[in-house]
Amino acid sequence: MTSEQKAQYEGPEELKDILKRVLAGRKFRLECGHHVTFNHNLGNDIVIQNGKELAVICSLCSY
């Protein structure tokens, strides 16, 4: 990776900041049929399957 390419990447804090602003406290039904509540200690972890179309499923269903 060139230094120019490296400079295009924002850090994990920027990513978390975006997610926190949008997701804080919200509840969703995922594509696997399970549910997630953000910022809840016992909430499911999620996996974002990347690609032209994103798919969001819980971590247990990602295996």
Ligand SMILES: [Zn+2]
């Ligand atoms: Zn699931």
